[in-house]
Amino acid sequence: MSRESRAHATRPSGRTAIRWSVLAAGALVALGVAAVAPAAAQSVNRNLIDRLNLQLIYVALPLTLFVEVILVYAVIRFRNNDDPEPTAENPTLEVTWTVATAIVLVFVGWSAYTVLASPYISPTPEAEAASPDVEPDAEIGVLAYQWGWQFDYAAANVTTQNLLVLPRGEDARLRLRSNDVLHSLFVPKLGLKQDVFPGRDTTVLTRALNNGRYRGYCTEFCGDGHARMRAQVYVVDPETYRQWLAAHEDERLVTAPPEASVGNGTAATNANSATNATSSPA
Numbered sequence: 001m002s003r004e005s006r007a008h009a010t011r012p013s014g015r016t017a018i019r020w021s022v023l024a025a026g027a028l029v030a031l032g033v034a035a036v037a038p039a040a041a042q043s044v045n046r047n048l049i050d051r052l053n054l055q056l057i058y059v060a061l062p063l064t065l066f067v068e069v070i071l072v073y074a075v076i077r078f079r080n081n082d083d084p085e086p087t088a089e090n091p092t093l094e095v096t097w098t099v100a101t102a103i104v105l106v107f108v109g110w111s112a113y114t115v116l117a118s119p120y121i122s123p124t125p126e127a128e129a130a131s132p133d134v135e136p137d138a139e140i141g142v143l144a145y146q147w148g149w150q151f152d153y154a155a156a157n158v159t160t161q162n163l164l165v166l167p168r169g170e171d172a173r174l175r176l177r178s179n180d181v182l183h184s185l186f187v188p189k190l191g192l193k194q195d196v197f198p199g200r201d202t203t204v205l206t207r208a209l210n211n212g213r214y215r216g217y218c219t220e221f222c223g224d225g226h227a228r229m230r231a232q233v234y235v236v237d238p239e240t241y242r243q244w245l246a247a248h249e250d251e252r253l254v255t256a257p258p259e260a261s262v263g264n265g266t267a268a269t270n271a272n273s274a275t276n277a278t279s280s281p282a
C-alpha cells in the first residue's frame, strides 16, 4: 500500500478520534473553569489572589486544549508514517508562535504585577505610599512564640492569646514579630500568609469582607509544639469590635471572643481549646 493510500485509509477514524478529543477537552475545560470559579471572597486579599488565579486559568486552559488537540491530531494523523520528513522552514509560523508566546508572557507578568503591587499583598512602605487611600483603622501587634500567638491592641491596651478579632470592612494592619524562632501566620480563608522573624517586623494589611470565624495556623515548622500553634480569627461588625475592645480594656491574654459572634457557644469552646496546650511568651 502506498503512503498516500495508507494516509487516506486512516483519515475517517482519525477525524472521529479528533472530534472526540476536542469534545472531551472542551468538557474538561468547562469542568476546570467551574471547579476553580471562587466563592465570594472573605477579604480583599483573598479576592485579589482568587481573581489572579482565575485570570491565569482562563488563559492556561485554552492553551492546554490547543496544544493537546494538536498533539492528539498529530499522533493519530501520522501514526502510520514510517518515513517522516522534517518540516520545511516556515517564517510566518515561527514569527506567529514567538509573538503569541510573548503576548501570553506579558499578560501573565502584567496580571501578576498588578496583584503583587497591591499593599494588601505586598504591604511594603512603597506599596502603601502608592495607595494613600489605605489608612488602617486597626493597628494590631502580633507576637509569635513557641507555641502560640499574642495579639496586642495597643490603642485599647488589650492583649489576646490565640485570638485575633478584626472589624469587618475596615483596614487592619498587623505588625508581626517573633519571640524566638521563625514562625509564619497563615489564615487561608482570608488569604493571609506572612513569615514572622525574631528581631525584625513584618506587616500584613487586610480588610475582611464578611463576618465569620476563621482558622489561623503557624505554617513554618517551629518545634515540637508547632501543630498546636493555632489561632481563632473572628471578623465582626465594627460596633461589636469596638464594644469587645472596650469590655476588655487593660486586660491581658484575653481568650473570650466577641459575644455577638459566638452564637450557639461552640465558637467559644473551640477558641479556648486552641489555647489549652500553649503557654504565654516569656
Ligand SMILES: [Cu+2]
Residues within 6 Å of the ligand: 182, 183, 184, 218, 219, 220, 221, 222, 226, 229
Ligand atoms: Cu510556629
